[in-house]
Amino acid sequence: xxxxxxxxxxxxxxxxxxxxxxxxxVPLHTPVIAWFEANARDLPWRRAEAGAWGVMVxxxxxxxxxxxxxxxxxxxxxxxxxxxxxxAAEAPGEAxxxxxxxxxxxxxxxxxxxxxxxxxxxxGEVPSDHGELLxxxxxxxxxxxxxxxxxxxxxxAVLDTNVRRVLARAVTGVQYPPTATTAAERRxxxxxxxxxxxxxxxxxxxxxxxxxLVCTARNESCHHCPIxxxxxxxxxxxxxxxxxxxxxxxxAGTDRQVRGKxxxxxxxxxxxxPQAALDAVWDEPVQRARALDGLVADGLVxxxxxGLYRLPG
Numbered sequence: 001x002x003x004x005x006x007x008x009x010x011x012x013x014x015x016x017x018x019x020x021x022x023x024x025x026v027p028l029h030t031p032v033i034a035w036f037e038a039n040a041r042d043l044p045w046r047r048a049e050a051g052a053w054g055v056m057v058x059x060x061x062x063x064x065x066x067x068x069x070x071x072x073x074x075x076x077x078x079x080x081x082x083x084x085x086x087x088a089a090e091a092p093g094e095a096x097x098x099x100x101x102x103x104x105x106x107x108x109x110x111x112x113x114x115x116x117x118x119x120x121x122x123x124g125e126v127p128s129d130h131g132e133l134l135x136x137x138x139x140x141x142x143x144x145x146x147x148x149x150x151x152x153x154x155x156x157a158v159l160d161t162n163v164r165r166v167l168a169r170a171v172t173g174v175q176y177p178p179t180a181t182t183a184a185e186r187r188x189x190x191x192x193x194x195x196x197x198x199x200x201x202x203x204x205x206x207x208x209x210x211x212x213l214v215c216t217a218r219n220e221s222c223h224h225c226p227i228x229x230x231x232x233x234x235x236x237x238x239x240x241x242x243x244x245x246x247x248x249x250x251x252a253g254t255d256r257q258v259r260g261k262x263x264x265x266x267x268x269x270x271x272x273x274p275q276a277a278l279d280a281v282w283d284e285p286v287q288r289a290r291a292l293d294g295l296v297a298d299g300l301v302x303x304x305x306x307g308l309y310r311l312p313g
Contacts, residue, residue, distance in 0.1 A: 028170065028227055029194050029203050035226035036206030039213070043067065044074060045150075046205075052126035052151035053084055059143050059150075060111045065102055067212075073100055085124040087115040093311030096300055097267045103256075105263060106298055109312075110138025128152040146204075155200040157189035162211025163204070167192070169215060173232035175241045176217070258282050258291035266301060272308035 044050055045058035057077055061070045077098060081087040087095065092112045099108035114136045118126055126147065127133055133144035145156035164177040164185060171192070177185060194200045214221045222228045233239070251257055261281040266273055282288040292309075295301040302312045 027230065028192070029199065031226035032206045032210055033199070033202050036202070036209050040205070040209055041067075041213075044071070044078075050078075052128070052147065053082075054078055055151040056114070056126055056143075056147050057111065059146050060107050060114075060138070061102060063107060064104060069102060073098070073102055081115075083124060084115040084118040084126065087112060088119040091311075091313045092299075093302070093313055096263070096311050100267070101260070101264070103260070105300055107138070109299055113137035114139060126151065128154065130154065130156060149201045149204045153198050153201040155193060155197040156204070157186060157193055158204040158208065159185065159189050160208060160211075162209075162215075163189070163207045164211075165217065166207050166211045166215045169233035170227055170231045173236050173239075175233060175239065176243075176246060179244075179246075255287065255291045255294065258287055259295055262288075262292055262295060263300065266309065266311050269310075272304050272310040275307040275309070278309060 040046070043058075045054050050058075058070070058074060061074055061077075080098065081090070090112075092109055095108040095112040096105050099105050102108075117136050118124060122132070127136075128148060128151070130144050130148045133139055133147055134141065136144075139147075142158070142160060145158045146160075148154040149156045149158050159181055161177075164181065167185070167188060168174050168177040171188065192203075194203055210225070214225050222231070222234055225231065228234055258281075262278055265277055265281060269277075278292060279285075279288065282291070292301065296303055299312055302310050304310060
């Protein structure tokens with residue numbers, strides 16, 4: 001489960017992805033769902049007691065963040081804020097503090113904003129309607145579809161990076177999907193949805209798990225794949241990626257790293273922090289000032305009088 005991606009330029013991906021010749025897409029659901037039933041990880045947000053709020057929290061946290069890093073923060077978060085109203089009653093800075101080192105801390109502010117909206121608009125209950133979910137602060141198309149599907153068993157195409165990779169390989173015969181989700185991919189995903197609502201929800205979860213555990217970006221385990229014999233990419237001899245090089249994200253030395261160091265000082269402090277304490281975390285003054293200005297602009301840091309800073313109140 002990853003962050004939603006936006007549709008790329010129409011000129012770059014104008015043609016809809018097509019199933020590779022000879023690929024029958026109908027039998028994909030049954031073997032993938034059967035594999036999921038036997039191999040799915042026991043994750044806390046998949047348990048009945050998690051409820052819709054637990055699912056929503058997990059979806060925010062899992063955007064661009066591995067499950068292993070999310071698990072301890074998720075458990076602490078739900079223990080402290082078991083309902084949206086519990087989080088909404090706190091200052092947004094407390095959400096940023098509790099987010100810890102998950103990265104991309106704007107997600108914490110967005111989740112806090114969603115909790116406030118759920119409390120004010122929906123009597124504290126996460127709505128099941130896709131449109132109402134989409135209207136919540138910080139909730140995009142992917143998160144709305146995921147919560148509606150995983151929490152309420154609704155029929156939606158849930159397109160994270162894992163699902164997109166499974167469909168790209170199994171159906172269209174290419175190694176990787178486009179960098180950004182295209183309208184053509186969405187049409188393909190919708191066309192593959194089982195007609196039955198409950199089965200569609202299981203397919204969404206199962207295809208995502210298949211991409212996370214078996215049909216991985218590197219070192220895929222085709223010998224463990226329940227649809228290996230139907231996979232268009234495998235049948236074609238696993239052709240190499242045809243497109244721009246896929247570069248991993250760097251972190252060391254970036255503004256992201258500086259932002260993280262600045263936030264770590266503010267999270268650890270219960271009182272406003274002086275400028276000098278923030279200056280000590282990074283030697284390069286221009287980059288440090290740029291990172292701090294960015295945190296202020298994003299609402300993650302609140303400047304006070306006399307050169308003091310704190311998390312948002």
